[in-house]
Amino acid sequence: MSKTTAHSVVAPTPTARRVSGAIVILYALITMIPLAWIVMTSFKTPPDSIAYPPKVLFEPSLEGYCNLFTTRSRQTPEYLESLPAPEPGCDAIVRSRNMVIAGPSNVIPRFTNSIIIAFGSTFLAVFLGTITAYAFSRFKVPFADDILFFILSTRFMPPIAVAIPIFLMYRAIGLSDTHLGMILLYTAVNVSLAVWLLKGFIDEIPREYEEAAMIDGYSRLHAFVKVVLPQAATGIAATAIFCLIFAWNEYAFAVLLTSGTAQTMPPFIPFIIGEGGQDWPAVAAATTLFLIPIFVFTILLRKHLLRGITFGAVRK
Amino acid sequence: MAEVVLSGVTKRFKTVAAVESLDLTVHDGEFIVLLGPTGAGKTTTLRLVGGLERPDEGSITIGGHDVTHAAPAARDVAFVFQQYSLYPHLSAYDNLAFPLRSPARRVPEDEIRKRVGEIAEMLRISAKLQNRATQLSGGEMQRVAIGRALVRRPSIYLMDEPLSSLDAKLRSDLRLELKRIQQDLGATILYVTHDQTEAMTMAVRIGVIESGRMIQLGTPREIYTAPASVYVATRLGQPAINLLPVGLLPDGGAPTGGKTVGARTENLRIAKAANGSANATVDWIEHLGDQNHLHVTVGDHKLVTLADPESDLAKGDRVSLSLVDPLYFDASGKRIAASGKARIPQGNG
Ligand SMILES: Nc1ncnc2c1ncn2[C@@H]1O[C@H](COP(=O)(O)OP(=O)(O)OP(=O)(O)O)[C@@H](O)[C@H]1O
Ligand SMILES: [Mg+2]
Numbered sequence: 001m002s003k004t005t006a007h008s009v010v011a012p013t014p015t016a017r018r019v020s021g022a023i024v025i026l027y028a029l030i031t032m033i034p035l036a037w038i039v040m041t042s043f044k045t046p047p048d049s050i051a052y053p054p055k056v057l058f059e060p061s062l063e064g065y066c067n068l069f070t071t072r073s074r075q076t077p078e079y080l081e082s083l084p085a086p087e088p089g090c091d092a093i094v095r096s097r098n099m100v101i102a103g104p105s106n107v108i109p110r111f112t113n114s115i116i117i118a119f120g121s122t123f124l125a126v127f128l129g130t131i132t133a134y135a136f137s138r139f140k141v142p143f144a145d146d147i148l149f150f151i152l153s154t155r156f157m158p159p160i161a162v163a164i165p166i167f168l169m170y171r172a173i174g175l176s177d178t179h180l181g182m183i184l185l186y187t188a189v190n191v192s193l194a195v196w197l198l199k200g201f202i203d204e205i206p207r208e209y210e211e212a213a214m215i216d217g218y219s220r221l222h223a224f225v226k227v228v229l230p231q232a233a234t235g236i237a238a239t240a241i242f243c244l245i246f247a248w249n250e251y252a253f254a255v256l257l258t259s260g261t262a263q264t265m266p267p268f269i270p271f272i273i274g275e276g277g278q279d280w281p282a283v284a285a286a287t288t289l290f291l292i293p294i295f296v297f298t299i300l301l302r303k304h305l306l307r308g309i310t311f312g313a314v315r316k
Numbered sequence: 317m318a319e320v321v322l323s324g325v326t327k328r329f330k331t332v333a334a335v336e337s338l339d340l341t342v343h344d345g346e347f348i349v350l351l352g353p354t355g356a357g358k359t360t361t362l363r364l365v366g367g368l369e370r371p372d373e374g375s376i377t378i379g380g381h382d383v384t385h386a387a388p389a390a391r392d393v394a395f396v397f398q399q400y401s402l403y404p405h406l407s408a409y410d411n412l413a414f415p416l417r418s419p420a421r422r423v424p425e426d427e428i429r430k431r432v433g434e435i436a437e438m439l440r441i442s443a444k445l446q447n448r449a450t451q452l453s454g455g456e457m458q459r460v461a462i463g464r465a466l467v468r469r470p471s472i473y474l475m476d477e478p479l480s481s482l483d484a485k486l487r488s489d490l491r492l493e494l495k496r497i498q499q500d501l502g503a504t505i506l507y508v509t510h511d512q513t514e515a516m517t518m519a520v521r522i523g524v525i526e527s528g529r530m531i532q533l534g535t536p537r538e539i540y541t542a543p544a545s546v547y548v549a550t551r552l553g554q555p556a557i558n559l560l561p562v563g564l565l566p567d568g569g570a571p572t573g574g575k576t577v578g579a580r581t582e583n584l585r586i587a588k589a590a591n592g593s594a595n596a597t598v599d600w601i602e603h604l605g606d607q608n609h610l611h612v613t614v615g616d617h618k619l620v621t622l623a624d625p626e627s628d629l630a631k632g633d634r635v636s637l638s639l640v641d642p643l644y645f646d647a648s649g650k651r652i653a654a655s656g657k658a659r660i661p662q663g664n665g
Contacts, residue, residue: 208399208401209401211366211368211388212401213403213414214367214368214387214388215395216394216415216418216464217389217419219387219389220387222419231405
């Protein structure tokens with residue numbers, strides 16, 4: 001190695017790379033502390049979870065998860081003694097608190113509702129958004145600018161501003177507390193975002209590709225599927241994540257419009273606090289579970305997302 | 317292969333008429349080259365034939381069928397675009413195979429492999445077939461784009477400056493190759509270029525377009541030796557034709573009405589002269605490698621012609637220039653036939 005090493009102007013030097021890497025890692029660690037705390041709390045016992053000073057080192061316990069997945073009832077010592085010995089696992093943990101498992105909790109149906117509603121509305125919003133954006137991008141739509149502005153204007157006010165009318169409407173037509181109702185609602189909120197994001201991405205795909213495909217013997221629909229969709233994958237993935245995050249986290253409408261059959265996780269989690277004292281480990285366990293699907297979805301689409309959030313600036 | 321007929325085709329974009337009452341018949345197996353400056357409507361003409369634009373007026377038939385309103389896929393044409401538009405998410409191989417896999421054709425995969433292999437061999441891109449389209453050089457992309465047309469046997473090949481980003485060697489190789497394909501397969505080709513060598517060597521007929529109108533359509537020889545107007549004459553010839561007022565240089569006698577003389581290299585006789593008979597001065601000599609351009613001043617006018625490599629002319633020399641059988645144009649730029657006695661057989665050039 002000679003002492004003077006040539007390096008290109010644009011590529012960062014090794015030192016710059018290390019420093020910026022360190023900054024990014026430090027920032028990531030700081031922002032992840034609350035998440036780590038939630039996950040840790042979910043493995044604490046209730047006394048540990050409210051200990052002061054807070055415990056960083058503790059003996060892990062599954063009590064939070066047991067409490068999350070079950071409903072329990074307190075029993076008299078005489079009754080407890082009359083029972084056979086508890087099976088190891090949740091049974092034993094619950095028994096040590098002088099309680100017995102009364103049955104499963106609602107967490108699994110609520111979680112399933114969240115999955116159905118969030119993914120269902122994301123799919124619909126992205127599907128509708130893609131074909132709408134394509135139409136605006138490729139065809140002469142009369143009053144295209146005005147319609148696009150109208151679509152965007154549905155996002156000018158916070159969605160919750162229309163909560164009361166929607167509540168009344170839904171009650172009148174029987175969509176309250178239904179999966180369909182929630183899917184339609186979240187789709188309606190997300191589709192404007194999807195149209196605008198995707199139009200940007202599709203505008204950037206030169207028409208020549210479709211023209212070439214149509215000359216090559218494909219119909220427009222076929223050319224759309226074979227040529228446009230693969231190139232819009234980045235944008236579709238980024239849009240899907242934005243839509244999913246909204247639908248997954250949405251709280252206000254869910255509180256107002258769901259109470260049972262279609263209740264999602266966000267309004268369900270606060271309920272856990274009420275059941276039998278302030279059961280923070282159970283809340284933390286629910287939150288941890290709640291994080292997993294978004295986490296997995298984002299990881300799966302990570303490759304696309306990284307390019308997508310630059311909004312097509314670095315496409316090649 | 318099939319005959320393609322455009323009759324009275326007009327295409328307007330807002331107020332601009334990109335193509336105006338264009339009549340053109342491409343005979344079965346014919347190679348027609350469209351020449352014209354940028355913005356003349358050449359690309360638009362090809363897009364109209366391909367079905368990517370709908371004409372505002374007129375009709376288009378391919379092989380006797382009226383396709384004026386048919387979808388591109390229904391026309392069975394192949395198109396090489398001016399900006400090579402390879403599918404960036406596919407490999408070079410898949411790009412070449414793409415037309416053969418279309419719902420309209422559905423060629424079996426082993427047949428595809430054979431056809432793609434042959435074409436890749438011919439275009440010398442066999443080694444790059446597995447590359448993503450974005451990992452090819454400009455010239456390689458253009459060859460894949462040409463290949464994507466050549467894997468098919470369409471009624472007509474539409475080619476929009478397909479050789480423009482290739483180096484000189486490859487360009488002349490592919491020129492021969494395209495000409496050979498056209499002759500061997502009897503392919504019908506409508507071809508756009510700015511390169512007059514391509515036009516002269518490949519075309520059966522050349523169509524010269526200006527502002528969306530067909531100005532002249534004829535064999536390369538007709539276009540070169542009997543251009544309809546000044547405009548057509550300036551399209552061909554290297555160096556470009558010199559336009560001079562009649563009477564500036566001695567000629568065999570201009571026809572009545574002749575205002576402008578068009579003189580190409582072969583119409584100019586140049587000789588070193590003593591001061592008395594000299595009418596021009598050598599400005600400078602441009603050495604282009606294969607030829608020498610001689611810049612000459614006659615009065616206020618500058619001329620460019622080819623110099624004999626062996627000539628001993630040098631900058632500042634006084635020379636005598638005369639015209640042999642030049643072209644004459646009237647005041648409106650139309651060519652008029654030379655008067656009879658000036659006809660001197662083209663000889664030693
Ligand atoms: N989609 C369009 N919208 C509006 N005007 C257009 C469109 N396509 C072409 N034109 C106009 O039509 C005219 C002819 O364009 P065309 O692309 O056919 O030219 P060309 O002869 O191919 O030029 P070049 O040699 O530069 O490729 C130009 O004036 C151009 O600006
Ligand atoms: Mg063009």
